[in-house]
Amino acid sequence: MANQGHDLPLYEKIWVKRKFQRVIDTLILVLLLLLLSYRLFSSNNFTFPWFLAFICESWFTFTWIVILNTKWSPAVTITHPNRLLLRVPESEFPPVDLLVTTADHVLEPPIITVNTVLSLLALDYPTNKLACYVSDDGCSPLTFYALMEASKFAKFWVPFCKKNCVQVRAPFRYFSDIATNKSEDSLEFKQEWLQMKDMYDNLCQKIEEVTGKTIPFQLDGEFAVFSNTDQRNHPTIIKVILENMGDLLDGLPHLIYISREKRPQYHHNYKAGAMNVLTRVSGLMTNAPFILNVDCDMFVNNPKIVLHALCILMDSQRGKEVAFVQCFQQFYDGIKDDPFGNQWMITFKNIIMGMAGLQGPFYGGTNAFHRRNAIYGLYPDEIESERKGKLEEKILIEKFGSSKEFIKSSAQALGGSAFSANDITTFNFIEAATQVSNCEYEYDTCWGKQVRKTETNIFFKQN
Numbered sequence: 132m133a134n135q136g137h138d139l140p141l142y143e144k145i146w147v148k149r150k151f152q153r154v155i156d157t158l159i160l161v162l163l164l165l166l167l168s169y170r171l172f173s174s175n176n177f178t179f180p181w182f183l184a185f186i187c188e189s190w191f192t193f194t195w196i197v198i199l200n201t202k203w204s205p206a207v208t209i210t211h212p213n214r215l216l217l218r219v220p221e222s223e224f225p226p227v228d229l230l231v232t233t234a235d236h237v238l239e240p241p242i243i244t245v246n247t248v249l250s251l252l253a254l255d256y257p258t259n260k261l262a263c264y265v266s267d268d269g270c271s272p273l274t275f276y277a278l279m280e281a282s283k284f285a286k287f288w289v290p291f292c293k294k295n296c297v298q299v300r301a302p303f304r305y306f307s308d309i310a311t312n313k314s315e316d317s318l319e320f321k322q323e324w325l326q327m328k329d330m331y332d333n334l335c336q337k338i339e340e341v342t343g344k345t346i347p348f349q350l351d352g353e354f355a356v357f358s359n360t361d362q363r364n365h366p367t368i369i370k371v372i373l374e375n376m377g378d379l380l381d382g383l384p385h386l387i388y389i390s391r392e393k394r395p396q397y398h399h400n401y402k403a404g405a406m407n408v409l410t411r412v413s414g415l416m417t418n419a420p421f422i423l424n425v426d427c428d429m430f431v432n433n434p435k436i437v438l439h440a441l442c443i444l445m446d447s448q449r450g451k452e453v454a455f456v457q458c459f460q461q462f463y464d465g466i467k468d469d470p471f472g473n474q475w476m477i478t479f480k481n482i483i484m485g486m487a488g489l490q491g492p493f494y495g496g497t498n499a500f501h502r503r504n505a506i507y508g509l510y511p512d513e514i515e516s517e518r519k520g521k522l523e524e525k526i527l528i529e530k531f532g533s534s535k536e537f538i539k540s541s542a543q544a545l546g547g548s549a550f551s552a553n554d555i556t557t558f559n560f561i562e563a564a565t566q567v568s569n570c571e572y573e574y575d576t577c578w579g580k581q582v583r584k585t586e587t588n589i590f591f592k593q594n
């Protein structure tokens with residue numbers, strides 16, 4: 132029994148049948164070619180309008196050929212987390228860093244970010260292997276305050292979700308779904324549910340209260356670092372909100388707040404800049420081999436998502452060729468039957484599934500698990516052979532910048548030993564992390580050029 136499932140693949144590509152659509156698509160192509168030949172051979176009147184029409188139709192035919200190729204063999208990827216659980220003991224699961232970006236506490240209210248973070252902290256994965264890093268480009272004490280309050284709520288919310296196998300672990304979605312409290316639920320559950328709802332309402336109220344005030348609270352104590360700061364002009368602020376002390380399995384993951392340095396004379400490169408800083412800071416503290424990236428207005432709707440992604444990334448045969456695993460984005464509160472196509476279903480069915488049948492769809496900018504060493508510029512065929520050449524200190528400094536601690540951690544990540552956590556302590560972490568978050572850190576390095584450029588195969592994974 133123990134060996135059951137050991138020979139079965141961790142993921143499979145299922146080809147979607149579309150014979151009928153193929154016939155229709157080919158028919159359209161034939162009609163387009165007929166139209167072009169008609170234009171060319173049955174007209175003696177080569178005027179400017181004729182030429183214009185011919186150019187447009189040729190271009191359309193060309194794009195149709197490209198689309199036809201993309202759509203030809205669509206596929207979906209099915210993962211088997213149960214097989215992974217049989218094969219890899221929980222203690223050997225790799226660490227995963229969870230990166231969240233937020234930029235403006237007015238446009239992206241802190242309660243939204245809080246929900247994203249709570250859904251990540253409550254993932255079904257050993258908590259001592261998870262670390263959540265929040266980048267705040269708004270440098271907002273409100274966001275920091277909201278996260279501090281959320282961390283207190285998480286101590287109750289996370290065990291509640293795990294105990295009751297809650298599916299959607301962003302509280303605002305969970306509590307807005309009236310079906311969650313059903314008549315057949317036990318009395319004990321109902322009481323817990325009510326208690327939890329009270330606590331969540333309380334959290335919302337606290338955050339709303341400070342958000343509504345012109346001067347929300349005194350900038351002293353933990354908040355003193357936010358005094359005299361401006362969104363576009365401030366030093367780096369890093370705060371460890373939660374620390375999983377002593378590698379507690381049933382504790383909470385690390386939660387770290389980062390507001391990278393901003394100065395008017397340096398361009399901050401929006402989300403890309405924030406992601407670069409998050410990659411470096413997480414590299415210093417936890418250096419997980421896999422990185423999940425989500426925007427602050429998203430939440431995880433499948434608590435086992437890490438296991439699903441690992442099925443692909445840890446597959447013994449093809450896993451190493453995969454630079455990232457991406458989940459299709461779904462949008463909540465959509466209109467019935469989606470008349471305006473906001474759910475992107477047509478793009479999904481026609482283009483994205485088609486690309487999944489080829490090498491895989493392009494990176495959509497979010498909802499993806501990246502291999503850290505792919506972000507650091509390592510190609511799969513270099514993993515064994517050429518890696519050594521890339522580990523010379525001089526090359527590493529040119530590529531990753533001057534931080535000694537970060538060089539050490541990136542060498543570990545590139546050297547394949549990233550499964551062991553970095554030996555940096557919280558004590559020296561802040562100093563090193565501040566250095567790699569400064570706005571001139573990337574100058575004359577490969578950040579934004581070779582580093583963070585992802586290549587190789589990508590796969591689509593359906594929830």
Ligand SMILES: O=c1ccn([C@@H]2O[C@H](COP(=O)(O)OP(=O)(O)O[C@H]3O[C@H](CO)[C@@H](O)[C@H](O)[C@H]3O)[C@@H](O)[C@H]2O)c(=O)[nH]1
Pocket residue numbers: 232233234235239266268400401402405425426427428495496497498
């Ligand atoms: O200076 C900035 C600007 C944006 N962001 C964050 O980047 C994310 C995406 O920005 P948003 O303005 O929400 O863009 P969208 O068009 O909604 O985002 C989609 O398109 C982007 C690429 O254009 C991707 O990066 C996103 O992941 C994808 O969701 C959000 O979390 C922002 O908080 C920053 O951290 N710093």
Ligand SMILES: [Mn+2]
Pocket residue numbers: 426428
């Ligand atoms: Mn957005």
